[in-house]
Amino acid sequence: MKRTIPLLITFIVGLIVISSEFIPHRPFSMINSTLENWYLSISGFAIVLGLLSLVQVNSSKVYHKAENWQYSLASLVSLVVIVIFGVLWGMEDQRGILGNGEAISAFIGKKPFDYLFDNGITPLSSTMFSLLAFFIASAAYRAFIIRSFESNLLMITAVIVILGRTSFGPMLTSWLPKSLSFLHLPNLTDFILTYPSSAAQRAILMSASLGIIGSSLRIIIGLERSYLGSDE
């Protein structure tokens, strides 16, 4: 029974959702948005679960003075501070239980929650994102080391695309006659991105779509059950 009911629900809902893709008449046309709303409502409640997990895991580390417990303490303090600021003085246009905190806003320029968000979370996120530039450099170095014919090809293609996307690239091949304009670096870059690169990406997308169809069908007909926790 523990397995049968979820499988039955999955089967019925799966069929309805597939039908709604091809039937534009109500109630089918409304089903997708209705189900999305249900999902949002449920995930709203699930946030409490996440919050509980966060507090439980980190407070346990702090309580038992586990290794690196200071990070957990920082997480808990950040969580409590931002929740208190949000509840007391609200965020953006929303009022908190103590109003808009005009006195504090006059002092720091914005609401405390927004101040922390703009000066704490946003710069930290940007820092993490900017790390990408360094990681791309190290990954590219490894990928472009010439070891085989394939890595040679990759290296040449990458150099063409990189040069073609900079202002230096057009300068390098600007002397080429019109009859050889296809060898002009920006044109060559466009060609690589429009044809071979797009073709490869579309092939991956098509095979992924087939995988999604197969996977969905296995789930709908109850052949694939491991997402329920057990395949029995």
Add this chain to the structure above:
Amino acid sequence: MPNTESFFYMKTNRILYSIILLSLLNVCKMNAVHDTMVLDVPWDNGTALSIKIDYEPMWKHVILEKADSSGVFVPLSVFFEGQTEYIDSDVLANAKQIYRISAYTSDRKDSLIVVKGGVATEQWFYMGKLSMLILLVLICTAIMYFISLARRGKALFIRRINGLDSMDEAVGRATEKGKPILFIPGIGDLDDIQTIASLSILSHLAQRSAEYNTDIIVPCKYSMVMSAAREVVKEAYLKVGKPDAYKEQNIFYLTDDQFGYVAGIDGIMLREQPAANFFMGSFFAESLILAETGFSTGAIQTAGTAQAHQLPFFIVSCDYTLIGEELFAASAYLSNDPQQIGSLKGHDFGKVMLIVLTIAGVIFEILGLHGFKNFFTVG
């Protein structure tokens, strides 16, 4: 002194003549805009109307307006020269829509206004998706056929997928080193099929880690994913008969913020030094940050995603990468269930069909027959 009576008589006559003349002129103008039709767009969900205007070239400026809920006409579009149709895709089903077409000559000395209405109704089938339905039915039939073949005991060949075969090796290495395994279910929520596929892989991995007494750490970006992952891992531990070894605190929620989540995982990688990292599911800009950090710790890394743009990053930084379809095939592949493996043969049929259709499409286009391409264009 003019006779007052005859003056008024003449004035009235002039007004009458003017009205008759104006009416005649308007009839001529109406002929200049031959036909204006507001038609329901067929085979849709009743949210589009087609406004068709057949007008003489003398009207250089044709402006289309639509009455809002209070009856005030608001500009919708300006017809460019030669344009005869406008599709309004922002209408309510079964509600009358009023349109006003104002046409002007190039010198703006003459103008004409036509008001027309129409109702968009919902239909029972999207004709534009017929090709999609046919393809879906064919692929699903093929999958079902191969499942039934497998059910009847026919052995079906499936190529080896190194990334999946290496999972046991990765768990074994983690056991030898006494280090945990890190599993990242992507940054998609539970409504993402890639996340569902990753949870299926997690189930298999959790069973192996339970058998080898190795910890598995699963940081989650969404609470719903965390709840599902906890259930999956708990059941896996139960299945191998080690429910006591299950540690709920190892499957936890980190944050909804994309880069906050990445920072948290990077911290775990550097502090816990897991021996094996698994990145399975939906990934975006964070893919390379995660994979490169994992690479720097020396862990065996296996990634799988259907995000074509992230695959190169994983291929460069990970030991094994499941490309697109392989992520969805993983669960069936790992289950060793002949029926599930049979379903994978259905994918192969789909691939063959797509290749044939692509070649046919190229040939038809070269021959100048565009009907084939148009049939497969979903609209």
